[in-house]
Amino acid sequence: MIFVLPALAFFIAFFIYPFFRSVWLSLTDAYGYNPEIHFIGLNNYKEALTNPNFKSSLWITVKYTAFVTVFANLVAIGLAFLLDGNVRLKKFFRAIFFLPNLMSLIIVSYVWVFLYGGVYQSFVSVLKIPDALQISWLGNETMALISIGITAVWQCAGYYMLIYIAGLQNIPHELIEAAQIDGASPWDIVQKIKFPMLAPVIFMNGLLLVTASFKAFDIPMAMTSGGPAGATTTIALQIYNTGFRANRTGYATAQSIILFVIICAITAVIYFLQNKGGDK
Amino acid sequence: MMQKVNALDWRERRMVWHRRGVGITIITAIIALIFFFPVLIAIINSFKTKGEIIASAITMPKSPSLDNYRIVIEAADFPKAFLNSCLVTGGGIVLNIMVSTLAGYALARWKSVWADILTLVFLSSMFVPFHTIMIALLQTAKGLHLTGKIYGLILIYCGLQCPIPIFLIKGFVSSVPKELEEAAMIDGCGTLRMFFSITLPMLKPILATVAILNALWIWNDFLLPYLILAKPITIPLSQMYFFGQYNQQWNLIMAGFVVSTIPIVIFFLLMQKHIINGIASGAVKG
Numbered sequence: 160m161i162f163v164l165p166a167l168a169f170f171i172a173f174f175i176y177p178f179f180r181s182v183w184l185s186l187t188d189a190y191g192y193n194p195e196i197h198f199i200g201l202n203n204y205k206e207a208l209t210n211p212n213f214k215s216s217l218w219i220t221v222k223y224t225a226f227v228t229v230f231a232n233l234v235a236i237g238l239a240f241l242l243d244g245n246v247r248l249k250k251f252f253r254a255i256f257f258l259p260n261l262m263s264l265i266i267v268s269y270v271w272v273f274l275y276g277g278v279y280q281s282f283v284s285v286l287k288i289p290d291a292l293q294i295s296w297l298g299n300e301t302m303a304l305i306s307i308g309i310t311a312v313w314q315c316a317g318y319y320m321l322i323y324i325a326g327l328q329n330i331p332h333e334l335i336e337a338a339q340i341d342g343a344s345p346w347d348i349v350q351k352i353k354f355p356m357l358a359p360v361i362f363m364n365g366l367l368l369v370t371a372s373f374k375a376f377d378i379p380m381a382m383t384s385g386g387p388a389g390a391t392t393t394i395a396l397q398i399y400n401t402g403f404r405a406n407r408t409g410y411a412t413a414q415s416i417i418l419f420v421i422i423c424a425i426t427a428v429i430y431f432l433q434n435k436g437g438d439k
Numbered sequence: 440m441m442q443k444v445n446a447l448d449w450r451e452r453r454m455v456w457h458r459r460g461v462g463i464t465i466i467t468a469i470i471a472l473i474f475f476f477p478v479l480i481a482i483i484n485s486f487k488t489k490g491e492i493i494a495s496a497i498t499m500p501k502s503p504s505l506d507n508y509r510i511v512i513e514a515a516d517f518p519k520a521f522l523n524s525c526l527v528t529g530g531g532i533v534l535n536i537m538v539s540t541l542a543g544y545a546l547a548r549w550k551s552v553w554a555d556i557l558t559l560v561f562l563s564s565m566f567v568p569f570h571t572i573m574i575a576l577l578q579t580a581k582g583l584h585l586t587g588k589i590y591g592l593i594l595i596y597c598g599l600q601c602p603i604p605i606f607l608i609k610g611f612v613s614s615v616p617k618e619l620e621e622a623a624m625i626d627g628c629g630t631l632r633m634f635f636s637i638t639l640p641m642l643k644p645i646l647a648t649v650a651i652l653n654a655l656w657i658w659n660d661f662l663l664p665y666l667i668l669a670k671p672i673t674i675p676l677s678q679m680y681f682f683g684q685y686n687q688q689w690n691l692i693m694a695g696f697v698v699s700t701i702p703i704v705i706f707f708l709l710m711q712k713h714i715i716n717g718i719a720s721g722a723v724k725g
Contacts, residue, residue: 162545163557166538166601172583173576173598174564180575238470245460246467254711255471258478261703263659263675266696269682270481273689277496278480285497313477318718325719374568377661381679395570399662402574415571423566 203413239323268381543608
């Protein structure tokens, strides 16, 4: 069974070895490419868990993840219901909503920086919005996180929409027809049949969105570089800055292992919830 | 009398409208327009001059010109970035599919504890975020002298991207009856020949899906090429450098957006069925 070997070789070289090396580096004081490395036990982890910057990046990532997961799911379900209905030009609309997902996050981010800046200013001057009601999309600490969240939702909703459409089409037609004959209103059908039947899909999309958003890097990096005042520095960006800007390799890998543990924990919890829900 | 006929007529027309889904189509169209607004704005502004954009970013261009596109294609070295992106994506996919097919096939047919353990090892990697291995991976790549080289990036993608294809291919091969292969064996067919002339053709549909979805991912990936290549640029990298260099020149940046998005839109239109079915089916199976 020599067939496995090529894949295994690549996998060991570029995944397994780096992974265990990360674990080892996280226990050392490695700095940049300095060859002198000393074992320092769990000190990096202690530092990470007491460091306000890292803790704030954790909190920021949690808020960002919650925002993106909730709204991307809502938008995706909404669009899926719309396209599952009696709409003309279904394929065309489906392509339009999916299109942002094909674009590179970096480039999407630049377009949105422009929207939040120049385009918004043009609207302000055309509509004569008074100063007090103007929004500083990327300048304000709270708004900046919401703004990058909106960009993320816009970019990824189409992908989850496709999954929801598939889920809706998997619902047996007989079920809906039977309900219609029994005099169920369209709203009843949505509420009592479609939503319960979609529950596993909602769980799965939730899991995909949470784990993906927790790793958010491209959008905050391109749109705000983590600013203003670190308000959009996600964990991934924090790891990048610690590792490649500050060169604190050991400390950065410790942060990255914490991210790994968090993602494992979230996945486990969501699986557990889903199985528990399935038992009922 | 006349009025009554009109009322009936109107009601009937409304029924027809409803059946044809005119109302919901109009609502969808409006939502689609809002959704598409960022792209429209980008396209409109890519034909304007810098001065026009400063005056207003939401007016149509007075005299649309392709100057921005000319500058972008030259300054961002777009043809080269495009070629590099094609090389990385194409090379990554071909190599990845080759090794994944072999491994997926072997793991499906090899009945042993080791096969299960290996499958589990490949699968467990899906829980590891890229950022966890990123720093050590970069060191490894430096150690192997793979940084700054296109082929280096291809090799790394091959290693990082193989678990999901292996898993999918293994699942597919397991569902193919073994009798077919055994019959070929009895007829004197060797393992290799059997693999290429019997198993591989059956795998074609799933291989196409895997390849296309992976291609989209690699094409748009930013961080790994940024770390490994830095200099030979791919399209996302070229856009990043371009953005840094022409900061605030939105006319050029928007033209860059359009230019770098066109190839992927063409690819989508050609492969639409595979992409949509791939996302839908892979996901529903979980």
